């Protein structure tokens with residue numbers, strides 16, 4: 127498996143992958159996915175799965191999902207994207223070539239701090255069925271209230287666009303006052319919008 131580099135990947139994900147790899151359940155290479163040489167070297171090991179976290183926590187680094195997905199297909203690797211930060215309101219990885227999308231539903235998807243949970247979305251029917259089987263056998267499941275709380279996302283686009291506006295306004299203020307930007311912006315076209 128190729129994952130984002132250790133300092134550029136949610137700590138819990140990084141620790142979980144490291145632990146499982148130490149138990150020899152799989153091998154994992156933590157790679158700066160914006161470093162073409164490092165990622166090419168990792169692809170030469172023919173990974174089964176590439177895990178992308180974009181934007182990343184904590185550094186808000188962005189990687190090109192389409193480009194990595196294109197390269198992954200050439201070696202038969204599947205691509206999973208942790209989309210917790212942008213949420214489906216702002217980024218839809220399956221349309222960019224991902225096979226799986228992962229969400230911490232605790233965060234933006236729920237948005238009301240009253241649910242703890244996660245979700246895996248599969249692009250292919252077969253993967254979704256496999257995932258369902260794993261869920262039935264091995265996982266904790268949402269309570270009906272937790273499921274409702276995570277699906278109750280009618281206000282998601284509104285919450286996200288308000289946050290986006292706030293970020294954009296902060297950026298304009300730092301520009302006007304010539305403050306050295308201390309804000310990490312997860313989209314390169316942010317200033318143009």
Ligand SMILES: Cc1ncc(COP(=O)(O)O)c(C=O)c1O
Nearest residue numbers: 136183208210211230231232243
């Ligand atoms: C990118 C990302 N993925 C996963 C998680 C894990 O979420 P949870 O706290 O719901 O387990 C977090 C938490 O901050 C995160 O930032």
